[in-house]
Amino acid sequence: MRSIAVLGGGIGGLAASYYLCKSLQVTKVIVLESSSRFGGWLWSTRRSDGAVFEHGPRGIRPAGAVGHNTLNMVDDLGLAGEILPITHSHAASKNRYLYVNGQLHRMPSGISGLLRRVPPFSRPLLLSVAKEILVKKGVGDDESIHSFVSRRLGKELADIAADSLCRGVFAGDCRKLSMRSCLPLFYNAEQHRGSLLLGLMLGSGPSLVVPPGPLAQRSVKESWAQWSLSRGVESLPESITNSLQQSGTVQLHREAAVKQISPSASGWKIHLEDGVISADHIISALPAKALSSALPSTWIPLIQELQDISTVTVAVVNLEYDGSILPVTGFGHLVPSSEDRGLLGVVYDSVFFPQHNRPTGQSTRLTVMMGGAWFQEVFGAPEAVTEELLLAKATEIVSRHLGVTIPPSWSRVAIQRDCIPQYYQGHFRRVESMRSFIKKNSLSLSLVGSSYDGVSVNDVIFSGRTAVEELLGSGV
Structure with missing residues (x-):
């Protein structure tokens, strides 16, 4: 029996598991997720009245090989009927704004x-x-x-x-x-x-090619700019999870934080809070720093490279207002650091996915994003910042930037700790060094997820596919 442990149940780990299940070479997949839910940063709130709010990615791009790859997966999972597409001719695609010198400016x-x-x-x-x-x-x-x-x-x-x-x-x-x-x-x-x-x-050299399935072909024909799902983007990891549960190949473990991994005669020993799991190969979809803390202390070069990948924290404040309160129609507005270091931008969710509004009574949904690389400088340590402070800041921004004089009728604040890896100069050398160490030491270890080869949903899903193809191609 060839068993593979997938560390991390975010979209990267789920995607890797999804592709593993398509192979007859793999007879056992063990997914270990430290939290109580699968899906990672793909996280949607579905209110009882039908409104949907996103606390992470809210729209996924369909273009290119990695975009086609994700749509092929969506098709395979039976989600095509739930797709909400936005075309390039839509107001949300054409109208994007910058807030500079105290004014909104439509981008050319x-x-x-x-x-x-x-x-x-x-x-x-x-x-x-x-x-x-x-x-x-x-x-x-x-x-x-x-x-x-x-x-x-x-x-x-x-x-x-x-x-x-x-x-x-x-x-x-x-x-x-x-x-x-x-x-x-x-x-x-x-x-x-x-x-x-x-x-x-x-064109600029050879590029990836993924044959487009029916849904990806439709996205090209209809000129989609982005898409979501009728119940929010969290429907994608939920559908993958359901598919894995029905496969008979995958064991899914929630609240199973990995404490330590160590090589064994047959592969790996994975130490959890309440026991040890054996596996022939590990696919790590953990954040780089989380993986570094679980590795054997003697692997100093790999540990150091992993620890050198920084992350940032983002405050995501979802707001709902009664009525139509926007002075402009578009995707939203971004803010340069010279204008306001703490505010990243405001997304006008109701404009591009009105299907996520509550079905009765007109309303406007907005998302205010704050912090990022400037979180600590502006707000202090993430663990010490109160949701009340962030909500007050977000509503003040909406009032000042968009002229909204009424308070929100509903709100939710999420502090997304260490949610986006930062690819600083020389990142490609760091990733090459890690994979060189793994190859040189013949480690049965694959690295996937947003820490390495791209932070978008499409990139992370494709990294899971690439790792599985390389693994199975090696005869494991």
């Missing part, structure tokens, strides 16, 4: 937006894009996102657009985040074509 879009000067930018963006073709390729194998954008497109775009984007996507500081690891499409465009514009137009 389309040819007309590129040709004219659109505040908060001081000149037409087409000038920056046209000049970019003439910029020399950077030296070195990595640089910060801020440095890259400053060099190719100008400091203003780096200070405002790149800064805001990194806060919205990674809750991180663009002056520290790695261009190569966080935005590989743009990094590779420069490497292969010497220009972002030429790279995006002509």
Whole structure:
């Protein structure tokens, strides 16, 4: 019997288990999750009146190989009928805002937006894009996102657009985040074509290909920009969990925190609070620091590399207001660090997924995201911050930014501790070093999840698939 232990029951661990179940080579999969629920950061609140609120990712992109891969999984799980798609022509796709100098500014879009000067930018963006073709390729194998954008497109775009984007996507500081690891499409465009514009137009080297199934084909035909599910994104890990339970191959364990793992003659001994589990191979979907604390103390090089991957904490405040209270229609607005270091952005949930509103009486759902790389600086230690303080800050922001004068009719505050890994400059070397150590020492260990190869839901799911394919290809 070949048994595989999957450490961590977030979407990465569940995805790896899902792909393992498709193979006849594996006869036993043991999933160990430290909390009382599976799904990790894919976490939805479904209120009794039908309203849905997301405390983590709220929309998933369908594009590219990894996007097709996730939609193929959704199809396989029988969730196609629950898909809520948003097209590129939808107002939430076309209208995105920045809050700069105390005002909301719609981001430029389309040819007309590129040709004219659109505040908060001081000149037409087409000038920056046209000049970019003439910029020399950077030296070195990595640089910060801020440095890259400053060099190719100008400091203003780096200070405002790149800064805001990194806060919205990674809750991180663009002056520290790695261009190569966080935005590989743009990094590779420069490497292969010497220009972002030429790279995006002509392609930038070989790319992953995942044959699109019926749902992914539909997403291309209908020009989806993102999608969710009718009962929230948590339906995806719930469906995977149900599928695993019915497989006959998988044992699912909640509240089973891994204390220590140690090599044995036949593979691994995994020490839990109340016993020991044996496995031939381990797929770790644990956060990097959590895995480092469970490894044998003699594996210093691997432990150090894992510990060097930082994470940030984000306060997610869900708000519901009676009536229609938004002055603009769009996805939401982001805030550069120069404007407000503590506020990352506000998402207008009701605009792009109105199906998640309560079915009776008009209402508006918003999500205020705060903290990230600036959490400690602005709010103090996460364990000491009160939900009351964060709620007061969030409602004050909505009032000041959007002119909302009424209090919310419902709210929920979630402090998501260490939820987003930060890929600082040189991250790719760190990951290469880890996998080199594992290979050199012939360890039956695979690393998946957001700590290594991408933080998006699609990236994490695909990392689970890749690990399983590499594992089964090795004859395990």
